[in-house]
Amino acid sequence: MSTKTRMSLAAGVLAATVSTAGAQPDPVTVRASSAFDGRGRSVPDATVVVHGGKIVSVESGRSRPATYDLGGLTLLPGLIDTHVHLDTHFGKDGRATSQGETPAQSMLYEAENAYVTLMAGFTTVQSIGSPLDVDMRAAIARGIMPGPRLLTSIRPVNENTGTPEQIRAFVRKVKADGADLVKLFASKSSREGGGQTMTDEQIQAACGEAKAVGLRSWVHAHSPSSVRAATLAGCTTVTHGSQVTDMELRLMQQHATYFEPNIGLVSQNYLENKSRYFGIGNFNEEGFAFTEKGIPMKREMFRKALAVTGLKLLMGTDAGAGAHGRSAEEIIYRVQIAGQPARDALAGTTSINAQSLNLADRIGALAAGLDADLIAVDGNPLEDITALRRVVFVMKGGVVYKNVARSAHK
Ligand SMILES: [Zn+2]
Numbered sequence: 001m002s003t004k005t006r007m008s009l010a011a012g013v014l015a016a017t018v019s020t021a022g023a024q025p026d027p028v029t030v031r032a033s034s035a036f037d038g039r040g041r042s043v044p045d046a047t048v049v050v051h052g053g054k055i056v057s058v059e060s061g062r063s064r065p066a067t068y069d070l071g072g073l074t075l076l077p078g079l080i081d082t083h084v085h086l087d088t089h090f091g092k093d094g095r096a097t098s099q100g101e102t103p104a105q106s107m108l109y110e111a112e113n114a115y116v117t118l119m120a121g122f123t124t125v126q127s128i129g130s131p132l133d134v135d136m137r138a139a140i141a142r143g144i145m146p147g148p149r150l151l152t153s154i155r156p157v158n159e160n161t162g163t164p165e166q167i168r169a170f171v172r173k174v175k176a177d178g179a180d181l182v183k184l185f186a187s188k189s190s191r192e193g194g195g196q197t198m199t200d201e202q203i204q205a206a207c208g209e210a211k212a213v214g215l216r217s218w219v220h221a222h223s224p225s226s227v228r229a230a231t232l233a234g235c236t237t238v239t240h241g242s243q244v245t246d247m248e249l250r251l252m253q254q255h256a257t258y259f260e261p262n263i264g265l266v267s268q269n270y271l272e273n274k275s276r277y278f279g280i281g282n283f284n285e286e287g288f289a290f291t292e293k294g295i296p297m298k299r300e301m302f303r304k305a306l307a308v309t310g311l312k313l314l315m316g317t318d319a320g321a322g323a324h325g326r327s328a329e330e331i332i333y334r335v336q337i338a339g340q341p342a343r344d345a346l347a348g349t350t351s352i353n354a355q356s357l358n359l360a361d362r363i364g365a366l367a368a369g370l371d372a373d374l375i376a377v378d379g380n381p382l383e384d385i386t387a388l389r390r391v392v393f394v395m396k397g398g399v400v401y402k403n404v405a406r407s408a409h410k
Helices: 003-021 103-119 132-141 164-176 200-212 224-232 246-254 266-272 285-306 328-336 342-356 385-389 405-409
Strands: 028-036 042-051 054-060 073-077 079-084 122-127 149-152 181-185 216-221 237-240 258-260 374-378 391-396 399-403
Touching: 028 374, 073 342, 079 103, 079 342, 103 122, 103 132, 103 391, 103 399, 132 149, 164 200, 181 200, 200 216, 200 224, 216 224, 224 237, 224 246, 246 258, 246 285, 266 285, 328 342, 328 385, 374 385
Parallel strands: 028 073, 079 122, 122 149, 181 216, 216 237, 237 258
Antiparallel strands: 028 042, 042 054, 073 374, 374 391, 391 399
């Protein structure tokens, strides 16, 4: 990117940010060359009408004047990442740790991550999860600070949380503290081989109690046995699943368990930033060897998952320090390297992700009655998925947070 382009981009962001404070004409119309509605439908010459923060209509044709005429761009629903760690960052010494920081410093790093995530077109993310998220979620919801709609698990359950009864009490406590979901660590990290850690009874207690109090459950599970236990316990989603076989994939399909593999960003990011992670916890030589071996393994696992008709595949990245703002790389990898059709990958990151969050009636599609979360990308992602790297317009809840369409197209 040239300095001039960078400057005009920055000016565009500033102008867009300032304009959010003032009143916008209502209704607002956003027009582009085409739209993909998130549910499988493409709309040529699309105009989306927005009123009161909601989508009123999605039309083809030019019968109305456009508030935002986005020329050769493609409109998409705001993207959703079901798995980020919004608090993680490279700290003062450039390392992937927040050691020695004040709470205010940690919070500002999280605010930066929220900002770059929204600017990359992700209007909703699920943070899995940190106590900092609760105040960040409230700050973003106040509507001034730019960030994605935020969901959080706050604190996870693991094998040391206690007996099934203690685990149930823990779940009720995180619910009372404001959690949107319950995160379980049911297996070791992939850097330690991924074996099951929580017992079947502990997993049943956590997911059962989550359901009883109206929360979804998200289970970190690599090994086949941990994935089977989570699926049979009725947990909402299995995340990672790097070692699953056809049997577990079919089991998840049969139980309507969502499956959220992370194949295109998280491991690659650790390797790209090895020196910043090395020496922290299990980020040692052995751990990195597992990470490197895991990349082709996960790619093959994903291809098997694609072959299981009816399996509900989610787009979650597990983004940590170094990966924030790059969540689209997971989608691009799935399409370019693992062979998922772009239409399915885009539905995964919009309408199917919204379903998995129990928010399908509010987000995840360009459809009348839903929140006006929409983005525009430079190019047509159905033909060239790398268009997702070129997000030039971001609207969340009817508010425009980014509009660099004109300067980017000069
Ligand atoms: Zn994670």
